[in-house]
Amino acid sequence: xxxxxxxxxxxxxxxxxxxxxxxxxxxxxxxxxxxxxxxxxxxxxxxxxxxxxxxxxxxxxxxxxxxxxxxxxxxxxxxxxxxxxxxxxxxxxxxxxxxxxxxxxxxxxxxxxxxxxxxxxxxxxxxxxxxxxx
Amino acid sequence: xxxxxxxxxxxxxxxxxxxxxxxxxxxxxxxxxxxxxxxxxxxxxxxxxxxxxxxxxxxxxxxxxxxxxxxxxxxxxxxxxxxxxxxxxxxxxxxxxxxxxxxxxxxxxxxxxxxxxxxxxxxxxxxxxxxxxx
Amino acid sequence: xxxxxxxxxxxxxxxxxxxxxxxxxxxxxxxxxxxxxxxxxxxxxxxxxxxxxxxxxxxxxxxxxxxxxxxxxxxxxxxxxxxxxxxxxxxxxxxxxxxxxxxxxxxxxxxxxxxxxxxxxxxxxxxxxxxxxx
Amino acid sequence: xxxxxxxxxxxxxxxxxxxxxxxxxxxxxxxxxxxxxxxxxxxxxxxxxxxxxxxxxxxxxxxxxxxxxxxxxxxxxxxxxxxxxxxxxxxxxxxxxxxxxxxxxxxxxxxxxxxxxxxxxxxxxxxxxxxxxx
Numbered sequence: 001x002x003x004x005x006x007x008x009x010x011x012x013x014x015x016x017x018x019x020x021x022x023x024x025x026x027x028x029x030x031x032x033x034x035x036x037x038x039x040x041x042x043x044x045x046x047x048x049x050x051x052x053x054x055x056x057x058x059x060x061x062x063x064x065x066x067x068x069x070x071x072x073x074x075x076x077x078x079x080x081x082x083x084x085x086x087x088x089x090x091x092x093x094x095x096x097x098x099x100x101x102x103x104x105x106x107x108x109x110x111x112x113x114x115x116x117x118x119x120x121x122x123x124x125x126x127x128x129x130x131x132x133x134x
Numbered sequence: 135x136x137x138x139x140x141x142x143x144x145x146x147x148x149x150x151x152x153x154x155x156x157x158x159x160x161x162x163x164x165x166x167x168x169x170x171x172x173x174x175x176x177x178x179x180x181x182x183x184x185x186x187x188x189x190x191x192x193x194x195x196x197x198x199x200x201x202x203x204x205x206x207x208x209x210x211x212x213x214x215x216x217x218x219x220x221x222x223x224x225x226x227x228x229x230x231x232x233x234x235x236x237x238x239x240x241x242x243x244x245x246x247x248x249x250x251x252x253x254x255x256x257x258x259x260x261x262x263x264x265x266x267x268x
Numbered sequence: 269x270x271x272x273x274x275x276x277x278x279x280x281x282x283x284x285x286x287x288x289x290x291x292x293x294x295x296x297x298x299x300x301x302x303x304x305x306x307x308x309x310x311x312x313x314x315x316x317x318x319x320x321x322x323x324x325x326x327x328x329x330x331x332x333x334x335x336x337x338x339x340x341x342x343x344x345x346x347x348x349x350x351x352x353x354x355x356x357x358x359x360x361x362x363x364x365x366x367x368x369x370x371x372x373x374x375x376x377x378x379x380x381x382x383x384x385x386x387x388x389x390x391x392x393x394x395x396x397x398x399x400x401x402x
Numbered sequence: 403x404x405x406x407x408x409x410x411x412x413x414x415x416x417x418x419x420x421x422x423x424x425x426x427x428x429x430x431x432x433x434x435x436x437x438x439x440x441x442x443x444x445x446x447x448x449x450x451x452x453x454x455x456x457x458x459x460x461x462x463x464x465x466x467x468x469x470x471x472x473x474x475x476x477x478x479x480x481x482x483x484x485x486x487x488x489x490x491x492x493x494x495x496x497x498x499x500x501x502x503x504x505x506x507x508x509x510x511x512x513x514x515x516x517x518x519x520x521x522x523x524x525x526x527x528x529x530x531x532x533x534x535x536x
Contacts, residue, residue: 004178005150016139036182040174044138048170048303049331052356072350090354118348168302169450197451214520216474220492222454272446273418284407304450308442312406316438 001102003032003109007132008039011100011111014131015124016043024116026124027054032109035062043115050114056090057097057121058112063088065107068097069122096121098129135236137166137243141266142173145234145245148265149258150177158250160258161188167241169196177249184248190224191231191255192246197222199241202231203256230255232263269370271300271377275400276307279368279379282399283392284311292384294392295322301375303330311383318382324358325365325389326380331356333375336365337390364389366397403504405434405511409534410441413502413513416533417526418445426518428526429456434511437464445517452516458492459499459523460514465490467509470499471524498523500531 008030019026025046030039035058042051060068071093075084085091095118100109111128113121142164153160159179164172169192176185194202205227209218219225229252234243245262247255276298287294293314298307303326310319328336339361343352353359363386368377379396381389410432421428427447432440437460444453462470473495477486487493497520502511513530515523 002178005175009175034182036176037174037185038176040171041139041143042170042172044136047331047333049328049356049359051171053352056355069348076350077345085351085354091351092355093351094349166302168300168304170302194451197449199449211479214471215496216478217487217493217495218455220487221458221494222451225451270446273443277443304444305442305453306444308439309407309411310438310440312404316436319439 001106001108003030003038003100005039010131011128012039012041015111015113015128016041018124018127019043019116022116022120022123024120024124026113026115026121027051028124028128029055029058029112030109030128031058031062031112033062033107035059035110038109046115053092053114054096054112056092056112057114058110059088060091060093061097061099061112062107062110065099067099068093068112069095094118096125098125100129100132135240135242137164137172137234139173144265145262146173146175149245149247149262150175152258152261153177153250156250156254156257158254158258160247160249160255161185162258162262163189163192163246164243164262165189165192165196165246166243167196169193169244172243180249187226187248188230188246190226190246191248192244193222194225194227195231195233195246196241196244199233201233202226202246203229228252230259232259234263234266269374269376271298271306271368273307278399279396280307280309283379283381283396284309286392286395287311287384290384290388290391292388292392294381294383294389295319296392296396297323297326297380298377298396299323299326299330299380300377301330303327303378306377314383321360321382322364322380324360324380325382326378327356328359328361329365329367329378329380330375333367335367336360336380337363362386364393366393368397368400371401403508403510405432405440405502407441412533413530414441414443417513417515417530418443420526420529421445421518424518424522424525426522426526428515428517428523429453430526430530431457431460431514432511432530433460433464433514435464435509437461437512440511448517455494455516456498456514458494458514459516460512461490462493462495463499463501463514464509464512467501469501470495470514471497496520498527500527502531502534
């Protein structure tokens with residue numbers, strides 16, 4: 001399955017709606033399964049530094065096909081993949097990036113959110129994913 | 135004036151509508167006046183290489199406050215600014231990038247389009263600008 | 269509010285005066301709110317490596333609208349945003365970068381200082397900010 | 403001779419004064435003989451794209467110890483140094499960059515100006531150099 005722009009826009013809209021509810025000004029990035037940018041929105045008043053972070057979280061998820069914070073399980077102190085976070089131009093291994101998995105288990109893309117607290121970013125990303133898969 | 139996400143989305147929608155009419159699968163990027171990404175859409179079947187080109191055209195327009203192809207007037211053979219296109223990490227001085235100018239003359243952002251022929255990209259970019267300023 | 273060159277020069281002068289008092293040879297960078305360079309001074313005998321660091325601290329502050337060391341609160345061990353410092357081409361999350369906030373709360377720019385000990389760099393940056401906002 | 407910050411500031415002031423006379427909003431960069439940034443000023447309303455161009459012109463002059471446009475004599479069509487402009491991360495071989503030569507012939511730095519027409523940028527750069535050497 002290929003992620004369409006209609007699906008990506010639905011993800012952005014659902015993420016933005018949740019962000020509004022939370023009172024968060026978020027950057028939301030949707031990437032395809034190959035980690036190329038498909039759609040992006042910077043909500044009004046979102047900080048500039050989070051543009052790159054949102055794309056980075058989505059890229060982290062797309063490249064490893066797991067949530068961005070799950071990548072941290074591999075590179076955190078005591079885990080075997082020391083410095084994995086320096087690969088691929090710099091990963092963003094913390095909450096806010098989620099893969100989009102089709103019902104057949106195939107990854108079709110990823111979403112990354114940055115602008116709020118990590119738990120808020122994750123909730124916004126989940127809302128975006130749910131718009132496509134729920 | 136600060137470009138809002140509602141305005142940027144209206145620009146993306148108008149650009150995509152024109153692209154559909156032309157039968158072009160375009161990448162469309164909207165940046166703020168300081169050349170930071172505000173909104174982006176990759177239409178289905180748009181080539182991957184044009185993602186960066188669309189952002190680059192918009193960045194070229196935002197940085198110099200003129201159309202992307204007007205920058206070429208400065209760097210083309212016989213013009214005085216040889217190799218200007220190598221500045222700022224690489225400019226995209228060909229048709230498809232337009233500044234967004236408010237009625238008071240202030241630049242508020244820029245749009246960049248890539249995916250079709252240069253004339254088509256320019257027409258799509260103009261449709262996006264017209265959505266905001268017409 | 270747009271940061272003027274007169275304001276930026278006043279910030280540089282105030283920062284340099286404080287640096288002289290402290291016996292520090294500092295690099296001082298003033299950026300606008302969108303992280304573009306507005307004014308810069310390398311005091312005599314300041315180390316070359318600190319040119320980029322001073323700009324990087326100011327960029328870190330502008331992009332996240334907080335002091336550069338406050339960004340470390342997000343990415344330090346135990347905090348949730350592991351490797352955030354690798355975003356945006358490399359952040360400088362340690363003392364010496366401060367946002368410039370107008371009386372209405374709007375960010376209008378940032379200053380970054382490098383050349384002395386971190387506490388000295390911060391004191392110099394604060395002197396620069398005070399020149400504009402005190 | 404080492405270029406001091408007092409000298410660099412005098413160059414910036416003289417350049418800005420000439421730019422005001424010409425009605426040009428210029429970016430002015432002063433580099434030392436090793437092409438490291440010493441001082442910089444972006445006049446109000448100068449275009450963002452010219453920040454990098456002004457530094458690039460000064461860098462071009464410092465690296466080759468001649469005016470930026472004289473570098474073009476080596477790389478222009480018919481000249482032997484094809485593509486020299488792609489060296490050093492991208493040269494800016496057009497008017498507006500000048501070396502600063504001490505009375506003993508030693509190069510002590512360079513100035514680069516961007517924001518106006520090439521002839522204006524050159525005139526502003528010359529005014530900056532004259533402030534130090536006249």
